[in-house]
Amino acid sequence: MTEIIRPTFVVDKEICLRNIERMAKKASENKMRFRPHFKTHQSAKIGEWFKLFDVDAITVSSVNMAEYFATNGWKDITIAFPVNVLEITNINRLAANIKLNILVENLDSAQILIKKIRYPIGIYIKIDTGYNRTGIAPSKTGIIENIISCFSQNKKITLKGFLTHTGHTYQARSTNEIFSRHFDALLKMKSLKQRFKIDFPKIEISMGDTPSNTLCTNFSDVDEIRPGNFIFYDLMMENLGVCDYKDIAVRMVCPVVAKQLSRNEIVIYGGAVHLSQDSIANIDGKRMFGRIVIQKDGEKKLLPPLNYVARLSQEHGILKVTQAQFKNFQVGDLVEIIPVHSCLTANLAKKYLTTDGEEILTVNS
């Protein structure tokens, strides 16, 4: 790490491969398609790591990301974001070249799409299983029927199935709650499949969120999973009981620039533009933006929870540390910060570095 002089997003490839392998195995054991969400890493190079586990279908969250991965050889992409009809030209261009699936959750979009789609495209109907962000409530089968019947007017459009993101597992207060929210979502999706498979025998269920995809074991009738965060994991996932520290594959490595003895604070070059502003509550009830790993006696050491990233401004990070740890920081040192939310931290990095020193470019490079 001696060549790092600025805040640098560092990825441990070995941990990533282990995380991918575990999820690929779970998908295959449950006879599900593994369609990982690439919004977490947004990198063509990291995409290649998935091919080692026979992944050939992916999920992204924007047309822009779909264009990037299509350019990098991916031929089967689902854009898991309510279709933005203003991007119809780009969507048609993609659909002309790859197997493209898009997400629809309202009749307004459906009515625009049937007039404007020019190439074969798959449609998933977005179902809201309780996260209350987007999607149609599973009880509203009338709206779902209207959308399906609307799509029947354009032969280029194929109904693929129902898709949900059980995002409220991220807000669970226990792993039990993750299980119950997943199970509740599963039942809702199964009942929809049951109802519509009479007319559409090949209709699918697609589910995807890292907490339930990691922890849960009941995926009966589920055709595909789309987890994203699991490749890196982060403090939020550790805090939820979804992963261990040893599963977290990423660090923001930051230089120490100042020490404030009177406040037991260490100032690092590494702020909101590097880490993102996602926080979780620390054990002292305060907002925490990252945990700290230092090099001590030739070994890496995760500092106890009362040492943490306590405040961020644009380029500054302020570490609150205990009196005992204060002396372990020197101006010019590099410290490793475990990010709270790896997806947003990765998005801010122009490029990554692997622990082996390999540079990794992304859609943001």
Added chain:
Amino acid sequence: MTEIIRPTFVVDKEICLRNIERMAKKASENKMRFRPHFKTHQSAKIGEWFKLFDVDAITVSSVNMAEYFATNGWKDITIAFPVNVLEITNINRLAANIKLNILVENLDSAQILIKKIRYPIGIYIKIDTGYNRTGIAPSKTGIIENIISCFSQNKKITLKGFLTHTGHTYQARSTNEIFSRHFDALLKMKSLKQRFKIDFPKIEISMGDTPSNTLCTNFSDVDEIRPGNFIFYDLMMENLGVCDYKDIAVRMVCPVVAKQLSRNEIVIYGGAVHLSQDSIANIDGKRMFGRIVIQKDGEKKLLPPLNYVARLSQEHGILKVTQAQFKNFQVGDLVEIIPVHSCLTANLAKKYLTTDGEEILTVNS
């Protein structure tokens, strides 16, 4: 705006020029150098707008930004961030080519710098006037003397003065508090200048924060101001009473992708990766990530405060709107979001668009 199909950061050049002119005038009337902070816009093109008002010295917050602006013709740059000694090679390279000032706030850095600085460089000592982020307390004149005497060992190094960022004006609860915090900081800086000008007759005071630089009028003995945010302003500044809505020069323009009638929510394509996660408390006590401007009857209309950006995920923004406004949003519309913190929102944009349709590149392009 008909060509916008994705979340786009739009800048009103006319408002920017008005904001720059006002601040340049204030600096000139108070006989201060106007050294604007370019971390807000991070754009060479927008930098040119400052030249219309005879600005030839600037502030940045990283070596990387200094390199970018030096490449774009700026010859007098202060890096207003505690010097990161790991970047010494880059700092020397810059100092060889332009008038460079760096910031020092501890003896550790000073001791490294005297050994490694190879080209003429200016030093500002960072003073903490109450923000409690970085800097030396003004009462600790012993440490300041030690640092100054350390620097006397390297003839390439010139002590320029004392620099502070009265960042706690951002946390003021009234404009009165902005005045009193500025005045308190001013007194502290003046007493330092008084004390050290016997030995250093040319020693300067540099202050810079948008709230006090905009509102306050007492700058006696201040040699330079370094505001940054004022070129764009934002909701945080409006909320503090620092600017009016008509002074806010930027919008994130976002497509509407879904409507959730049961919750009076509108879903836009525009999330944490576009707006940043900075929030302020709305009048209903909830976190608010942006205010909404819509096009209605051919006119732009700022919606009342109970219509606002209430939640963000990576790419989604959720607008809470009143029942009366709900019908004014249609899938495929573009809405304008006034950002809470324009610096962080601008940093996330790869490029900007002016209201005249001109594309603007930045250090992140």
